[in-house]
Amino acid sequence: MPPYDPSTFPPFAVTVDLVVLTVRRHALCALVVRRGETPFQGRWALPGGFVRADEDLGAAAARELVEETGLCAHDPATPAVGNGAHLEQLATYGDPARDPRMRVVSVAHLALAPDLPAPRAGGDANSARWAPVEDLLRPEGGYGRDGESQAPLAFDHARILADGVERARSKIEYSSLATAFCPPTFTVGELRRVYEAVWGVVLDPRNFHRKVTGTPGFLVPAGGTTTRQGGRPAQLFRSGSATVLNPPMLRPEV
Amino acid sequence: MPPYDPSTFPPFAVTVDLVVLTVRRHALCALVVRRGETPFQGRWALPGGFVRADEDLGAAAARELVEETGLCAHDPATPAVGNGAHLEQLATYGDPARDPRMRVVSVAHLALAPDLPAPRAGGDANSARWAPVEDLLRPEGGYGRDGESQAPLAFDHARILADGVERARSKIEYSSLATAFCPPTFTVGELRRVYEAVWGVVLDPRNFHRKVTGTPGFLVPAGGTTTRQGGRPAQLFRSGSATVLNPPMLRPEV
DNA sequence: GTGTTTATCGTCAGGCAGACGACTATGATC
DNA sequence: GATCATAGTCGTCTGCCTGACGATAAACAC
Numbered sequence A, B: 001m002p003p004y005d006p007s008t009f010p011p012f013a014v015t016v017d018l019v020v021l022t023v024r025r026h027a028l029c030a031l032v033v034r035r036g037e038t039p040f041q042g043r044w045a046l047p048g049g050f051v052r053a054d055e056d057l058g059a060a061a062a063r064e065l066v067e068e069t070g071l072c073a074h075d076p077a078t079p080a081v082g083n084g085a086h087l088e089q090l091a092t093y094g095d096p097a098r099d100p101r102m103r104v105v106s107v108a109h110l111a112l113a114p115d116l117p118a119p120r121a122g123g124d125a126n127s128a129r130w131a132p133v134e135d136l137l138r139p140e141g142g143y144g145r146d147g148e149s150q151a152p153l154a155f156d157h158a159r160i161l162a163d164g165v166e167r168a169r170s171k172i173e174y175s176s177l178a179t180a181f182c183p184p185t186f187t188v189g190e191l192r193r194v195y196e197a198v199w200g201v202v203l204d205p206r207n208f209h210r211k212v213t214g215t216p217g218f219l220v221p222a223g224g225t226t227t228r229q230g231g232r233p234a235q236l237f238r239s240g241s242a243t244v245l246n247p248p249m250l251r252p253e254v
Numbered sequence C: 001g002t003g004t005t006t007a008t009c010g011t012c013a014g015g016c017a018g019a020c021g022a023c024t025a026t027g028a029t030c
Numbered sequence D: 001g002a003t004c005a006t007a008g009t010c011g012t013c014t015g016c017c018t019g020a021c022g023a024t025a026a027a028c029a030c
Helices: A057-068 A156-176 A177-181 A188-199 A205-214 B057-069 B157-174 B177-181 B188-199 B204-215
Strands: A013-024 A027-036 A048-050 A083-093 A104-112 A128-132 A221-226 A234-239 B013-024 B027-034 B049-052 B084-093 B104-112 B129-132 B219-226 B232-239
Touching: A013 A057, A013 A083, A013 A156, A013 A177, A013 A188, A027 A048, A027 A057, A027 A156, A027 A188, A057 A104, A083 A156, A083 A177, A083 B084, A104 A156, A104 A177, A104 B157, A156 A177, A156 A188, A156 B027, A188 A205, A188 A234, A234 B129, B013 B057, B013 B084, B013 B157, B013 B177, B013 B188, B027 B057, B027 B157, B049 B057, B057 B084, B057 B104, B057 B232, B084 B157, B084 B177, B104 B157, B104 B177, B157 B177, B157 B188, B177 B188, B188 B204, B188 B232
Parallel strands: A013 A104, B013 B104
Antiparallel strands: A013 A027, A013 A048, A027 A128, A083 A104, A221 A234, B013 B027, B013 B049, B027 B129, B084 B104, B219 B232
16 A cells, blocks of 8 residues: 555545435336536436535435435434435446546435425426436437436436436345335335336236235235225235345346 | 535545455455554555546556555456456445544445465565454454454444445355356366355255356356366366356355 | 265255236226 | 226146255275
8 A cells, every 4th residue: 555645635526416216107217406507507417415524425315315305314213204215325436527527426325215296406396307217318318208308417327327226126126125115005016016117017916916925024014905096905014124035026037 | 406616515535445355265355454554553454545636436446456466357348367356346435534534435345356375565464464354353353363463444444344245245146256256267166165155154065066057157168177176076167158147046044 | 995075966845936817896987 | 786997815836946865976095
């Protein structure tokens, strides 16, 4: 290890960027905000901001999450109260050219949230929105289903988003994290639609039901039923204490 | 997102720390270096150093890896040549109090290497060594099997090492990464001993043989046999093109 | 040769997943 | 109110994979 003088280290800016995912209308969506300044002015970007001088990385991510969505990060300590979201570190991006202004290292975090009413960003409805990741990750431009223009995300945020989506897709295989996309109580069918939206596949309702109800600790009956999805009333469940699924949920091939 | 003045961001030092793992004498070992300066002078620490002003994070990690071990990072581009090691980003640690001198954010990387002759760190054999992770992660002090004193690792490096070991343990379940611990050609038994050392378990040789030889693309016959492990000559294999194992290797319970 | 060590092939039973049939309980429609 | 569409829930069957072995093969040490 070469010796160094602590006072001459190269200075970096450190930010956190958030990949906030939710499932809306059968589609996996991410929270994006419109940039008001150069570079990439007017383009969509992931929410984020500078880490403060005396702030831990996770705390900075949780603070940004509250500022952008009102969601409380779901600490292991906190029980699963109303607006809790799962938050975990994703990866760190530090290409010297990723921000033309200066050297910025961004510690990306992944948040999984239930379907929320609407993004709030200082009340400016035009500056933040949920967008289907399918649209955001389309290689080039084009238009989303709502006619919203789809220039690629600012900076290297498409890459970060892709990494976050891939993390979410693989993590719901072997963990109970899919319930983070659901409201406090939910049905087996609602949970299945989460898997279908995140993976982009169609699952057999009977085998899915057998699997999730047969995995100890995954779901606990919350009592009562609901018909909010139509059809026969479905039992309501709450997320159980299990965090890892063994054996895992199997994602269908191709 | 609050507005900001790019010139007033809080300055951070950014470092990379390396968790370099190998399997030696049936034990999972990590590379540690002895600190020559305060804080934690004389204590063992993970190798690492500052990211240079115009250097990507992965490049900094690869540079440190070469400096400490002579290993070349195994880029996807590079074919599996002699001294190639697997290198991937692990996680980032930024507790404001993790370094008493200043605010340091460390991007930890995980490297998996075959058994190497001996660490080199400027030729000073006393300043770098392979230590069994079991010893390094023992909660408090004590002595390793070789009588080497075992004060806990410097900074938060025990935590980083534990995260790296856990990553390696889980990743060899569903990927072909275990071959990164093996020389270019190896036998099924040698690969099994890697799994046994990393997981700390004993595996059935017959079922293991059936599993790894039956997974398409995991192993390709390299031709020839060896008796370097004693007993009946064993076929030599090379790592195949498969990167993910589906279905995965199952780690025995408990 | 005999014993030891390691490698490799086989067999068998249990568990789990995919494919699918059958039935149930709602709301919507006529 | 009968019928239909929709969704939920319970079973069955078959094939694959794994864990727990037995058995054989090919080297080395004495």
